[in-house]
Amino acid sequence: MEENNKNLPEETAEETTPAEETGTPQAEETTPVEDVNTPQNEEAESGPAPEIEEDIKAEDIPEAEEPPAVKETMPNPPQRFEYTPVNHNEEKQNNKGLKVFCIVLALIVLLAGSCSIGYLFGRTTVTKSGKTHTEVELAARPQSGDEMTEAEVYEKLNESIVGIRVYGSGEEFSDCSGVVYSDDGYIVSNDHIYSEIAGAKFKVYTYDGKEYDAKYVAGDQISDLTILKVENANLKAATFGDSDEIFCGEHVVAIGRPSDAKANSSITSGIISLPKRRVKTTTNYTSNLIQTDSAINPGSSGGALVDMYGHVVGITSSKLSGTVYDSVCFAIPSRTVKRVCEELIKNGKVVSRAKLGITYQEIDSVAAEIKGNNVTGLYIASVSSESDLYGKVTEGDIITHINGEKITADTVVLDIIEASSAGDTVTITVSKTNGSTAEYTVKLLANEGTSSYKTEEEQIKENEDNTEENPDNSGDKAFNFPFGE
Numbered sequence: 035m036e037e038n039n040k041n042l043p044e045e046t047a048e049e050t051t052p053a054e055e056t057g058t059p060q061a062e063e064t065t066p067v068e069d070v071n072t073p074q075n076e077e078a079e080s081g082p083a084p085e086i087e088e089d090i091k092a093e094d095i096p097e098a099e100e101p102p103a104v105k106e107t108m109p110n111p112p113q114r115f116e117y118t119p120v121n122h123n124e125e126k127q128n129n130k131g132l133k134v135f136c137i138v139l140a141l142i143v144l145l146a147g148s149c150s151i152g153y154l155f156g157r158t159t160v161t162k163s164g165k166t167h168t169e170v171e172l173a174a175r176p177q178s179g180d181e182m183t184e185a186e187v188y189e190k191l192n193e194s195i196v197g198i199r200v201y202g203s204g205e206e207f208s209d210c211s212g213v214v215y216s217d218d219g220y221i222v223s224n225d226h227i228y229s230e231i232a233g234a235k236f237k238v239y240t241y242d243g244k245e246y247d248a249k250y251v252a253g254d255q256i257s258d259l260t261i262l263k264v265e266n267a268n269l270k271a272a273t274f275g276d277s278d279e280i281f282c283g284e285h286v287v288a289i290g291r292p293s294d295a296k297a298n299s300s301i302t303s304g305i306i307s308l309p310k311r312r313v314k315t316t317t318n319y320t321s322n323l324i325q326t327d328s329a330i331n332p333g334s335s336g337g338a339l340v341d342m343y344g345h346v347v348g349i350t351s352s353k354l355s356g357t358v359y360d361s362v363c364f365a366i367p368s369r370t371v372k373r374v375c376e377e378l379i380k381n382g383k384v385v386s387r388a389k390l391g392i393t394y395q396e397i398d399s400v401a402a403e404i405k406g407n408n409v410t411g412l413y414i415a416s417v418s419s420e421s422d423l424y425g426k427v428t429e430g431d432i433i434t435h436i437n438g439e440k441i442t443a444d445t446v447v448l449d450i451i452e453a454s455s456a457g458d459t460v461t462i463t464v465s466k467t468n469g470s471t472a473e474y475t476v477k478l479l480a481n482e483g484t485s486s487y488k489t490e491e492e493q494i495k496e497n498e499d500n501t502e503e504n505p506d507n508s509g510d511k512a513f514n515f516p517f518g519e
Contacts, residue, residue: 170271170372172274173273173274174276174279179343188289188299193214195214195290196221196238197209197297197299198210198237199237200231200234202234207231210224211295211350212336213272217269220375221262222336223259223262223336223349224349225487226258228250228253232489239296244267248263249262252379253486253487254374256483257366258321259371259375260378260485274347277347282306282309284341285304286326287301287302287339288326288328288338288340288365289340290334293332294333302329302330304328306325307325307326310324310367311325321366322370323351323366324339324348325363326363326365329361330350334350336351348365383483384481384482385480387452388451388455388481389481390421392412392417393415394412395413396412397411397413397432410434410442411432412447413432416429421476422474433447433462433463436450438461456478456480458478459477461476
């Protein structure tokens with residue numbers, strides 16, 4: 035089985051700038067402070083005179099008479115004092131204004147502190163419907179400040195990268211990497227790490243040489259992500275950045291544990307070769323992945339791809355195999371990681387991912403020209419009985435538009451559906467085999483998927499079923515990511 039890829043991640047409080055969601059509100063709320071300060075300072079400057087003046091009036095002070103003999107040795111005559119009557123109402127107003135100012139200032143400081151803490155940690159635990167589950171916020175790219183060095187990024191992320199040993203009841207085992215997803219012990223890695231080991235068990239090795247047992251929580255083959263859980267380990271979660279903010283040529287590093295889960299994490303550096311490249315991850319599905327030339331070797335699967343602010347922007351997966359490829363490696367974007375992992379933790383499976391419910395063949399401009407027409411789109415091969423299109427379209431019909439956008443490649447449709455949720459609707463235009471054109475509003479189905487994890491009983495049954503269907507099959511199965519099995 036494959037054990038691949040490295041990454042890294044977290045951010046430094048000194049270098050971070052609040053995320054756009056939290057940053058903008060903070061700037062707006064500090065403006066009122068200046069409005070309160072200005073009148074308060076003016077009142078303070080024109081406020082009551084010192085108390086010593088209250089008991090002395092200018093007209094009550096007699097003029098000094100010169101003594102006849104000791105004029106030269108007498109002290110100077112007393113000074114006159116200008117007395118300003120005390121306005122008690124004004125003093126009360128000043129005190130009231132001071133109290134209001136202090137209250138407003140305290141609220142602003144409290145709000146700013148709360149926003150800053152939420153931003154710096156990049157993670158939180160929330161409660162909904164009486165159940166507590168883990169949510170991770172994606173930290174925004176700092177708007178200013180210098181990038182970290184590779185050494186600083188490694189120092190920041192090292193505590194959040196773990197080694198994972200996967201083993202079963204036999205002698206077989208495999209090593210891979212993982213990233214601490216949250217402070218309460220959840221760890222994210224790849225789903226394919228246990229695909230060849232029935233009833234897999236897990237040992238987790240941390241940066242300080244400690245060893246913990248981990249349990250399987252849930253996994254997802256389509257995204258190639260899994261969640262494990264360690265209890266009472268006091269782990270430090272990584273800070274996850276926003277993968278939508280990365281760009282071609284951006285400097286990144288990968289941190290993981292190639293070859294040996296017990297060894298220290300290692301780091302490799304490179305760039306973002308392509309922020310989004312749609313790659314076939316299993317037999318029937320494709321996903322948008324981050325392409326990088328940062329080396330991701332066997333054992334580094336499940337590690338971190340990290341930007342130079344210490345943010346994890348992707349979870350590394352296996353290196354694209356083949357002798358014709360060099361420095362072509364992939365990571366699962368942090369936005370996908372956040373969406374999938376939160377659902378795996380909360381529901382045990384992905385429930386919001388959507389699908390159209392058809393199988394198809396892509397017709398691009400070249401294929402259309404070969405067929406002798408100018409119609410591009412998705413050639414419908416079959417329609418699921420659960421699909422909203424069942425009974426409306428038939429084999430041979432071509433979907434030419436989705437939400438008014440012309441389909442020049444299947445990625446147009448896949449990107450729209452991937453950004454949608456189960457239950458959402460899309461509008462499609464279909465060129466029928468009889469030459470007519472029709473438009474349908476389609477409700478998307480849930481694309482839940484399954485995990486590669488199997489108990490020993492499930493694996494035995496699957497082997498028996500495979501033997502019955504393919505008696506000549508030896509049963510060997512290697513996960514050739516990203517091309518599938």
